[in-house]
Amino acid sequence: MAGLYIILMGVQGAGKGVQAAFIRDHYGIPHVSTGDLFRAMKTRTDPLAQQIQEIMRSGKLVSDEVTNEVVRERLEQDDASGGVILDGYPRSPGQAAWLEQYLQSRGEKLTTVLLLDLDLYQAFRRAFGRVTSISGESYNIYTASDAIDWQYVDDPDKQYPPRLEATLKATGEKLIRRPDDASAHAIIKRIDTYLETTQPLIEYFEAKGLVKRVDASKDIEAVSREIEQVIDGLRK
Numbered sequence: 034m035a036g037l038y039i040i041l042m043g044v045q046g047a048g049k050g051v052q053a054a055f056i057r058d059h060y061g062i063p064h065v066s067t068g069d070l071f072r073a074m075k076t077r078t079d080p081l082a083q084q085i086q087e088i089m090r091s092g093k094l095v096s097d098e099v100t101n102e103v104v105r106e107r108l109e110q111d112d113a114s115g116g117v118i119l120d121g122y123p124r125s126p127g128q129a130a131w132l133e134q135y136l137q138s139r140g141e142k143l144t145t146v147l148l149l150d151l152d153l154y155q156a157f158r159r160a161f162g163r164v165t166s167i168s169g170e171s172y173n174i175y176t177a178s179d180a181i182d183w184q185y186v187d188d189p190d191k192q193y194p195p196r197l198e199a200t201l202k203a204t205g206e207k208l209i210r211r212p213d214d215a216s217a218h219a220i221i222k223r224i225d226t227y228l229e230t231t232q233p234l235i236e237y238f239e240a241k242g243l244v245k246r247v248d249a250s251k252d253i254e255a256v257s258r259e260i261e262q263v264i265d266g267l268r269k
């Protein structure tokens with residue numbers, strides 16, 4: 034059977050991480066995130082690895098040439114012989130074109146570009162409202178009002194904007210909000226960056242009829258079922 038080569042796209046909060054894990058477990062193909070591959074090079078001391086760390090720190094993109102080479106090496110490993118889920122790659126039309134050519138040279142092709150579709154206001158609320166317990170359980174102030182109590186507390190000196198305080202009703206445990214989730218501006222900036230980089234890619238793949246949209250506003254299981262239907266439908 035032909036391999037499964039799936040590009041997974043979605044704004045932060047669309048559930049890309051959990052759905053990548055679902056696809057990996059259900060179809061037995063590895064989850065390949067170029068961000069993770071680059072981060073894993075942190076301990077390497079060779080000039081290329083050092084240069085990549087520097088680029089990542091600056092928030093810029095690694096060159097297409099270097100990125101494609103890292104992807105090629107990963108796709109040639111044994112566990113990727115049946116395909117992969119690509120996450121964070123391609124990030125440019127140049128990378129997309131290279132990937133298609135590379136797969137073609139191996140007698141393979143892209144199966145689909147799965148777009149986890151989420152309304153941007155929902156995406157914002159999923160990040161802005163997220164609070165986490167010590168054990169790593171995640172809740173959202175907008176949707177988990179039965180499980181958590183929350184309020185905004187004014188800074189006594191009015192030097193800072195009000196702070197969100199959330200507690201777990203059942204135990205009284207204080208829930209933690211990640212600093213980057215507390216900044217509306219930072220969240221909007223991340224969403225904007227996502228739109229800017231993915232829009233040209235979506236258009237590129239749309240023109241080839243490769244994009245499948247999945248409604249990511251539903252709960253995790255429902256989204257997984259929809260993904261399964263899409264992939265199984267394409268495999269027939």
Ligand code: AMP
Pocket residue numbers: 067068069071088089092093094095096100120121122123124125128
């Ligand atoms: P991520 O975890 O996907 O946000 O990636 C972290 C960083 O790795 C990015 O800010 C880029 O510097 C680099 N990176 C990851 N994927 C790519 C890619 N496909 N092309 C270029 N740079 C990338």
